[in-house]
Amino acid sequence: MRKYLYIYKSELMSQLQYLFNLVFGFIGCGIILFIFFNLWHYIYSDSSQIINGYSVDQMIWYVIITEIIWGACMGRTLCRKISNDVRGGNIAYNINKPYNYIGYSLASHLGTATVKGIIYTVLALILGLVMMGNFPTTNVLELVLVLISSILAVVISSLFTIFIGLFSFFIEDSSPFYWLYSKFILVIGVIFPIEYFPNVVQPFLKFSPIYVVSYGPAKLFVNFNINDCISIFVAQFIYILVAYLLCSLVYKKGVRRLNVNGG
Amino acid sequence: MNEEKAIRVKGLKKTFKIKLKEKGLIGSIKGMFKTKYKKINAVNDISFEVDKGEMIAFIGPNGAGKSTTIKMLTGILYPDxxxxxxxxIDPRRKRKQLAYEIGTVFGQKEQLWMHLTPYDNFKFFGAIYDLDERVVEKRINELVELFEISEFINTPVRNLSLGQRIRCEIAASLIHKPKILFLDEPTIGLDPVVKENIRTFIKRMNKEYKTTIFLTSHDVGDIEKLCKRIIxxxxxxxxxxxxxxxxxYHYLNKKIVEAKMKEKINLDDEEGITILKDKGYNLKxxxxxxxxxxxxxxKLLDPDKIVDINISNVPLENIISDIYKSGN
Incomplete structure (x- = not known):
């Protein structure tokens, strides 16, 4: 475990070199939040109105939390890196080291996600407070549970990204699959809570990754409920286990097929 | 297993399946429906042994199969x-266990974290190899002294010169005291002075730690100055x-005579004498x-007309090149 903590720490130290880049990277996220602030206020003609169980403030805080998680675990670079490692043969230099490649990729990506997550959280919460002047919950225990759930969401999203990246062992380029996955999460999971979708679709969405990587932590933040909390945590742990097993399976099969020619 | 052997390889074979594509757009379209493959025998029945503490050069022209062999030795590729x-240790079965016994340096591929300092990198590699903090610190001090790294130990790797970086790469690969070090083109792109320094460090390391060195290089200087055996x-x-x-010794029966003449001389090849270069006044x-x-x-040159003469052995580079060309 110590080696993975070191990988995490090393990536964290590397990312700190780009602190200002990451702060500027938040500008895009800030613009989206500002747009949704105005959009939801336009949709909710009356601020006391409740639509699908959410007030206007809850809807905006929901988008703030999902945007923070999404910003922190953005996996395009990770997927491209794994894909390039596999196709270009660079993975060979990781194989002969005494660590697990999946553990290495995950620890390294979490190092990046931590720095981005802290910057996005601080800036997004300040922006949310300035825009709305309130905070959905100030209960420390609830906030801690939301934080843990958000961290688990980032871990699951990273594992899914690694899983998609590892498909490069079998197909030429796995980035189109990541594109599909990211758009699925972004369009359906980040912008709207599951309750906004037709009743017939909702059970499917509750079994989809959306429930554990975006909806769960955001829902707990805007409307904490202990039963939801337990089911979200259980689902997250199951997802972590399944995603890790899938990654290991694909990696094990893939490495046997690895052809690295040349010097 | 023989206790004195660091590496034992017997009847090693590896075949690659390479995708073929017919030329042009039509070829690309055809390829979408029917893929043709070509088999390449990258490694074909290779057997050799390396003693512990030996420094061996494993060389060959591009595409000869040397990198594939190294990758099989280090557990990256599975032999057929x-x-x-x-x-x-059998690399196929116990790749992770083997990782603790070997170190690898690839001159064309950086293994260090570019944004971290050599010190942080050494600490990182220490943790990767499950070394205790105190052991790592002690080892860092030894390596800093051996490779004369103290001057830039706290400079981020991205700001180091290539020579400094390669020294750090080798030092980092030695943090866990590997029994065998695989060096793949360690001096590529370095200037002659830095190359010489790196060779001195490698020799010192082999002497101090009795590390077996398995070297791949196209640089004849590396091979000649470091290795006692060549494959x-x-x-x-x-x-x-x-x-x-x-x-x-086998190639010493050939000598190179370079002469500068007072006047132009016309010479033709004779049995046992080959004109390599004839530039009128200068002959080889x-x-x-x-x-x-x-x-x-x-005598053929006429000693009275010789201004200057140099007699030398055939350079190792030419010997190796001849072997590559002849294939045997």
Whole structure:
């Protein structure tokens, strides 16, 4: 475990070199939040109105939390890196080291996600407070549970990204699959809570990754409920286990097929 | 297993399946429906042994199969056939266990974290190899002294010169005291002075830690100055496995005579004498001393007309190049 903590720490130290880049990277996220602030206020003609169980403030805080998680675990670079490692043969230099490649990729990506997550959280919460002047919950225990759930969401999203990246062992380029996955999460999971979708679709969405990587932590933040909390945590742990097993399976099969020619 | 052997390889084979594509757009469209493959015997029945503490050069032209062999030795690739033992470990079955016994340096691929300092990198590699903090600190001090790194130990790797970086790469790969170090083109792109420094460090490391060195390089200087034994591979097969002294001895029967003449002289090839270069006043002749003497060559030139003369052995580079070309 110590080696993975070191990988995490090393990536964290590397990312700190780009602190200002990451702060500027938040500008895009800030613009989206500002747009949704105005959009939801336009949709909710009356601020006391409740639509699908959410007030206007809850809807905006929901988008703030999902945007923070999404910003922190953005996996395009990770997927491209794994894909390039596999196709270009660079993975060979990781194989002969005494660590697990999946553990290495995950620890390294979490190092990046931590720095981005802290910057996005601080800036997004300040922006949310300035825009709305309130905070959905100030209960420390609830906030801690939301934080843990958000961290688990980032871990699951990273594992899914690694899983998609590892498909490069079998197909030429796995980035189109990541594109599909990211758009699925972004369009359906980040912008709207599951309750906004037709009743017939909702059970499917509750079994989809959306429930554990975006909806769960955001829902707990805007409307904490202990039963939801337990089911979200259980689902997250199951997802972590399944995603890790899938990654290991694909990696094990893939490495046997690895052809690295040349010097 | 023989206790004295660091590496044992027997009947090693590896075949690659390469995708073929017919030329042009039509070829690309055809390829979408029917893919043709070509089999390439990258490594074809290779057997050799390396003693513990030996410094061996494993060389060959591009595409000869040397990198594939190294990758099989380090557990990166699975051989199709044959036996491998590296420090008594089968890389196919116990790749992770083997990782603790070996170190790798690839001159063309950085393994260090570019944004971190060499010190942080050494600490990182120490943790990767499960070393205790105190052991890592002690080891860092040893390596800093051995490779003279103290001056730039706290400079981010991205700001180091190539020579400094390679020194750090080698030092980092030694943090866990590997029994065998695989060096793949360690001096590529370095200037002659830095190359010489790196070679000195490698020699010192081999002497101090008795590390077995398995070197791949196209630089004849690396091979000549570091290794006592040479294995040449070509077309996936070993074409020569001999000591450096033997190799040179067999080729010592050829001498190179370079002469600067007072006036132009016309010479033709004769038995045992080959004109390599004729620029009128400057001549370069190869003499096969099993057939003719160097004196014969000088007589042909006419000693009274010679301004300057230099007699030398055939450079190792030419010997190796001849072996590559002849294939045996």
């Amino acid at each position: 056939q044959g036996e491998i033992e590296v420090m008594g 040449i591979v070509n077309h996936g097969e070993i074409v020569l496995d001999d000591s450096m002294d033997n190799l040179k 002749i190869e003499v096969d001393t099993t057939k003719r003497t160097v004196g014969d060559a000088i």
